Amino acid sequence: MTTTVSTTAALALGDDALVLSHRLGEWAGHAPVLEEEVALANIALDLLGQARVLLSLVGDEDELAYLREERAFRNVQLVEQPNGDFAHTILRQLYFSTYQHLLYAELAAGDGPFAPLAAKAVKEVAYHRDHAEQWTVRLGDGTDESHERAQRACEALWRFTGEMFRPVEGLDVDGAALEAAWLESVEGMLRRATLTVPEGPRSGAWRAGAGRQGLHTEPFGRMLAEMQHLHRSHPGASW
């Protein structure tokens, strides 16, 4: 595959994976059950692996991860949202992994520059999606408390979901078709989980697609401060 990779697209996909991986890494030692320690770390590792491949297509993975400031990150705002309770983490996973699975399946089927990466990653994200779906139905159709928490999470994250389908330069996919497939799948899962599909807008009031332009939510800067602190404290050191 000799097609040139678009820097914009590689950064967008790479930052999504990097940031979500970081958030999932925050769960280590805090999960509700030992099996979820394994599962969440497993998903975080897969995503980190994807991020490293994608960022390396653009430049030095560590320079890109540790030395860019908030305004230079191109991830969607969904993935930078704080973990919240387990329901928030699971709904964020459902929304994102469904998108990522549909996207990678399409990229893997094509012959664009991301096809080789997508061919490997699609197997991983199919597992992530299954994990999120299984938990969505358990939380939604579990107890009254879990149902309520899942419903709250559904709604709180809903407004961040539109951004994933905005066009990204160099990413040759039909956003509208992807969005339709995503809506069908996610709405179906929410119904199966006895949850109500949120009615609110699917993008923030002030800027749709803001994360891809480097406009992030407030928790993101704090996340980067923690992630980058040690690396930045030792300029030029290797680890």
Add this chain to the structure above:
Amino acid sequence: MATAAAHQTTRTQAYGAQDTAVDTVAYERRFDAAVAADERIEPRDWMPDAYRATLVRQIAQHAHSEIIGMQPEANWITRAPSLRRKAILMAKVQDEAGHGLYLYSAAETLGTGRDELLDKLHSGRQKYSSIFNYPTLTWADVGAIGWLVDGAAITNQVPLCRCSYGPYARAMVRICKEESFHQRQGYELLLALSRGTPEQHAMAQDAVDRWWWPSLMMFGPPDDESAHSAQSMAWKIKRHSNDELRQRFVDICVPQAESLGLALPDPDLRWNEERGQHDFGPIDWTEFREVLKGNGPCNEQRITQRRRAHDEGAWVREAAAAYADKHTGETGATRA
């Protein structure tokens, strides 16, 4: 040990209404012969109550150590200084959760349950390794834990691969393979720091200074004060004494420290030509006992975080159970 007792009763009933006193003598003889012949004891075999209780205690403590041990390292996941190191650390912490799972399964073959064991951990009735009550203050601590703490764990655990109880021995074979990988990664992390900038080298030395003595304490009290040692060795649960293993560990570490370019913080450490082993300075057993009693730097924090994760996760576990109850049989699966 209600569960173990119930288990024994069932076993006795299964053998029929014979004179149990006579049976016990015969079973004991067969058990002793099996241990003497280095045969493996399996879950369905008869075993002395005290053997069962010792194994439950040891395997549970081992399992608890794996899951509490996730905390000091997970403390650095979000701050790991390169993506490669972050991936290695995440994989390691994930392995530890997996080791916890293997070990709880091994303990369950003895007639106890994971919930019961976790309950004992959370209420302080069962312990975990004292080493995890020390804080990880810098990135280099992640390397020191890998090299020294995992190194000590391996020295302790490799002989357990030949332990007389089959399920424990088999769990240890799998665990030791992964642990030795972690240990090499820790060593390699420290090597990178030691050969890095002066600040990185100093960070590595400081970590080794803080982790060396606590690592030596991981082998437990000196042989003449070790309460369980003699019986465990007779049962072939343990194969070597605490002091033997500690000595072996010191002898392994000295050349490794040299090639790392880091000093071990012991002015009395020197090669003893006569013994063919290293002499080393006295261990501060007062500190060891204080940490065991709950007065180490992180005892409170570690157990609080563990309890909080468990308590805050209760609604998730309840949801999973409620869902399973509602949907039993939907896929045609039989759940008895």
